[in-house]
Amino acid sequence: MMLLLVGALSLVACTCGSPPIDPFKADFQDTAVQINLMGSYPETPGSGLNPSPSFIEVREKLRMIRDEPRAKGLLLRLGSSGGDFAQxxxxTAxxxxxxxxxxxxxxHFDRLDNAxxxxxxxxxxxxxxxxxGALDLVGYASQLIYAAELLENLDVRAEMIAIGKYKSAAETLTEREMPAPTREVLTDxxxxxxxxxxxxxxERLGGGDASKLLDEGPFLAKHALDRGLVDELEYLDEAREALKKAAGIDRLSVVPLIEESAPPSLGDLFAMGRQQKLELPEPYLAVVSLRGNILDGARSDSANIYAASxxxxxxxxxxxxNAKGVLVRISSPGGSALASDLIYRALARLNEKKPVVISIGAVAASGGYYIAAAGREIFAAEExxxxxxxxxxxKLExxxxxxxxxVRVETMKRGENSAYMSPLTPxxxxxxxxxxxxxxxxxxxxxDRVAExxxxxxxxxxxxxxxxxxxxKQGLPLGMVDRIGGFEEALARALELANLEPKATIRFFPERKDLLTELSELLSVGATPDVQTQALLMSLPTGVRESAEWLALFGSSEGVFARLPYELRIQ
Structure with a gap:
């Protein structure tokens, strides 16, 4: 009964009164600040059931530290990044x-990777x-898996057709070793x-043959110090004291990337039913994040891009x-060709009415680049x-x-090609x-779409x-992007094209759903299993997860894909 009550009341935003909260937890006094940056972050907010920070929220936290006079210095506790160079x-900016x-x-770090x-x-x-600690400064590597022999042993045939010399997505299923065009691209x-x-x-060492250092790695702490790769060996508490001394302050606050919120009380739930948030109309710039495989349909899933939604x-x-312009942040290897075209068309029509600027994250390839081409200007990091x-x-036959x-298969057809996508016949x-x-x-x-x-x-x-x-970096002189730059540069340009001031209101889409909204959707009639599916996918090992996502892509669309030919993971 209580769960039903939560689901019903969570549709209304709570504006319950509360005392002001110091985001630095320092009683509104001057303080040094520590934040922890561990790994890469999803471009879009996750669910209220899994309140991990998104990259939008990481950027907003750093902006707050930049602009807040009471923040006198910053200690970054770092971890390995996973190789998201654009983030x-x-x-860095x-x-x-x-x-x-x-x-x-x-x-300060305990362990870091190359990136x-x-x-x-x-x-x-x-x-x-x-x-x-350890420093995994060993140089970059990329590994691709070729499963043709595995499929043969299972009596499964991958019957795939690619248009484009380098369009090698099918090769992981059809080849036993890396073809020359793929090797050429990955080498570059x-x-x-x-x-x-x-x-x-x-730049760090002041010259010398830095390439030889990569062959010496990984580095234990003393070795890294001897080579000049770090400035000191110290524990976290000592790093905190060093920052406070440099900032001339005796206080340090450890600030979470997203604010922790207490579970709502019963009084809050009833208050939510009586109050609604009043939003006054004002001009704003919309920031739309598109992340993951591009799929057909209208599901709500922060890990994928569903065309209808x-x-x-x-x-x-x-x-x-009130939306004066749009900045679209894309981090996608592509997916369904049909879904990509539908989103391209919607973006192109939007761009006719108000400026659309594209910011590319780690990847906007194939269908991801298809979508990006609809923007007025494209920004991307060199990498x-x-x-x-x-x-x-x-298909897999x-x-x-x-x-x-x-198992015996009998096929009855009315039309020469009526069963052409059936996995049961070649x-x-x-x-x-x-x-x-x-x-x-x-x-x-x-x-034609990209040319247009x-x-x-x-x-x-x-x-x-x-x-x-x-x-x-390779694509800039070819006219594939307009400028080398990250999110901040793209944001400034979008504000300029929209004739908005630098301090104008910015609204991010999709918005983070709070816990009550998630529970309401999860318990509602006809709720989709997206939350459970994503939890299952994220629990899988990295290589297995990408394979599972490929299978989801095969099952979601019409069988024609505009997608990056491999899972490119370089770190």
Whole structure:
């Protein structure tokens, strides 16, 4: 009974009175601040049932520290990043702004990977590590898994067709080893990332042959200190004292990235039923985050991009006279070709009425880049992965497995190609020809959409297409992005194009759902199992999780995909 009451009342926002809260937990006095940056963060807020911080909230916390006069210095407790280079670039820009306010920024870690270390030496004035810590400065690596032999052993055939020389998404299912075009692309990406890391090391060490250091790693604490990779060996409490001394302050507050909230009381629940939040109309810039696989449908899922839900949101922003412009943050390897085109169209129509600026996160490839092309201007970090203009389609064909299991399949057709996507029969010549014709048509549409969005000729886009993957640094001279820059630069440009002041109101979509709203949706009639599904996916090991997401993609759409050809994880 109580759960039903919670579900019913959680639809109304609570405005219960409460005393002011000091976000620094320092009784509104001057203080040094510590925040913990561990790993990469989702671009969109998670559920109220899983209140982990989003990257939007991390950025907002750093802006608060930058702008708050009572914050006299910053200690970053760092952990390995997972290799999200675009996020690290954004954080570096914000932390440099904090330092420009003459607030010392120190960093401390127990263990770091390559990317997080590069961030630390760019952002921090002082870098220390715990005496028992380790620095995994070993250079970048990427590994791809090829499962053709596994499928053969299971009597499963991957019947896939790719349009584009470099469109190699199917190769993980059809090949036994890495094809030459894939090796060529990954070599270029690894070389760029490695050059960037070596340049950072040279700047830290004042020259020398920094590349040799990568072959010495990983480093224990004393070895790292001897090589000049850190400034001191000390424990966290000692790092706190060093920051307080540098800031000239005797107080330090450990500030969470998202505020912890106490469970609502019964009185709060009843008060929510009586009060509604009054929002006064005012001009604002909308920031829309799109993250994950691009899928068909209208489900609500912070880990994926569902076309119908996104289109609805964009249409609402187009109709809202107070939304003066839109900044779209994309971090997606692509997905359904149909869903990508639907979102592209909605963005292009929105861009006709008000400025749309694109900020690319770690990746906007294939369908992700398809969407990005609709923006007026595209910003991306040097390391952001873009391109992969191509499509693939096909199926996993199970007839041999069915026969082995003693399952007999009888097919009755009215139409030469009526069962062409059935996994129970192989492609006939006519069915393969029909699928290839369909893929070619979608590829041509992809080329046309990108040419239209980027203001280029079809021939210019064809020259950079064929499914080839680029970094934004490579793509800039090719006209695939407009500027090298992170979220902050894209935000400033979006505000400028929208004729809004730098301090104008910014509204983020999707908004974080509170616990009561999540419970209401979870318990409502017809609730989808998204929360449970995401919890299951996140519990899987990394390699298995990506495979499960691929299977979800196969099951969600019409079988034609505009997606990055592999899970690119370089760290």
């Amino acid at each position: 690290l670039r954004d954080l 914000l932390i440099k702004q904090i330092r420009e306010r003459e607030k010392p920024v120190h960093c 997080a270390y590069l961030f630390a030496i760019r952002a921090c004035e002082r870098l220390t590590m715990s005496p028992p 990406i690894l070389d760029q990332y490695t050059t960037d890391l070596i340049d950072g090391l040279k 996104v289109v609805k949101r964009l249409e609402e922003l187009s109709a809202d006279p 952001s992965i873009i391109g992969s203009i191509g499509v693939i389609g096909g 199970l007839s041999a497995l069915m026969e082995k299991l003693g 492609f006939s010549a006519s069915e393969r020809e029909a699928l290839e014709r369909q893929l070619r048509g979608i590829y041509d549409l992809f080329i 969005g980027r203001g280029k000729s079809r021939e210019e886009i064809e020259a950079v297409a064929e499914g080839r993957v680029y970094t934004a």
